[in-house]
Amino acid sequence: MSPASVTFRLALLLSLLLVTACATTPTPTLTLGTTTSAYDSGILNQLLSPFERTYNIKVKVVAVGSGQALELGRRGDVDILLVHSPEDEEKFMAQGYGRWRQSLMYNQFILVGPPSDPAQVRELEIREAMIRIANLKASFVSRGDGSGTHNKERKLWTKTGIKPQGEWYLEVGQGMGETLTLASEKGAYTLSDRGTFLAFRDKVNLSILVDKGADLLNIYSVIIVSPAYTSPQRSALAQKLADYLISPPARAIISRFGQEQYGEPLFTPMEQR
């Protein structure tokens, strides 16, 4: 076989493969932009499969940090968002990028740290705990990536009146899993969402130290991107998904999710008004 004919055959084979891979079904498709913490927990697979079956709509999920997810919405690259960064969401709505927003579910952020707890913050109120960590210059790892978790952390520091900086404060610019691993290696404290921590708890040497208080509330909201940035048809499809997500069957899925794997549910569905 000459190299040319080999290349040709290879090209043919690969084009066929790609065509098969891309073969588009006539089912309408929605793109959902969401945050890694929600996606990585696996809850979306459970929530979306009944919806896809019932309505015959395919939902493509793009999981990125909340900051990037909102930016995807601003550019009209996704039709609907599931994010957890309330202030950014309000700004998003105020600027006219979204046409509908509703809280879907919540859980608590948690402060985790080395089991020996060098700064003695266990069970303290979160602001008090963070002040102690800063005063004692105990290592603290920050996501530093503009994610919902990072925004929450910044907001908490603002409330304490402390501007965290110095060698003890490490901004890593990485995902939650990487951040937990790093905190564990460095014997540092960090703020985490519950879902990711439970998935990692066997792999890291960290304990939950603070997990109560209104300050730690982690609310996930659904936003439909304004049809001006997507299209009226897509927006209508997105409304179907939004209506489904806040419906009683979907809320039942949310309140059960995680029970089997972690012995406790990861999220609580929001009471609907």
Place this chain on the structure above:
Amino acid sequence: MEILGESLSQAWGLILHFDPYLGQVVGLSLAVSGLALVVSTALGVPLGSFLGLYHFPGRRLSIALIYTGMGFPPIVVGLFVYLLLSRAGPLTFLSWLFTPQAMVIAQVLIASPLVTGFTMAAVKGVSPRLHDQLVSLGATRWQATWAILKEARLGVLVAIVAGLGGIISEVGAVMLVGGNIEGSTRVLTTAILLETRRGAFDVALALGLILLALTFLINVALLRLQGRTLD
């Protein structure tokens, strides 16, 4: 070490049972990178031979651009393709964002400079007198170029392998423009990233081993092909 051992056995299990999820991910990886490689070869080999053999105004600048392209960070290529295809971008009418097509475009932009640059180096390595001799013997420019490419085929093969190496294991650009959508744009590298983020290190490592084995097999196959044509 425990994780390594477990992952090895799990990887075997996944391969032996031909897990459908795995099959899809591997299939898409091969399809996307394979098609991107074919396009890059079709662009890069002629362009590389032209740059290596012929002199024209702007040649040095073109070469400098190719070399820059060879070292360009893939994530920047990804960002560029994202902005092109995004709904606010100039190519939005294609509706290719978060599709395998977008991933192919990004990978073509990453691999083409590699194929071009290495091809250029390979044809330059052939004695420059050969070209003149062939032309004086009555060969057309096309015939002479083809003969030199044949002479430099080992180098051209290396160029193609380098192109493949640059894309099959690339993660940032395909993540950005493909979106790592399950069943649609999830390839081996983005699946590895996802499983790592999820804390499923064993699955991630299993996928990594498969990627490693695939790359190895492709290289062995290409080398064998080369060996046969040398005889």
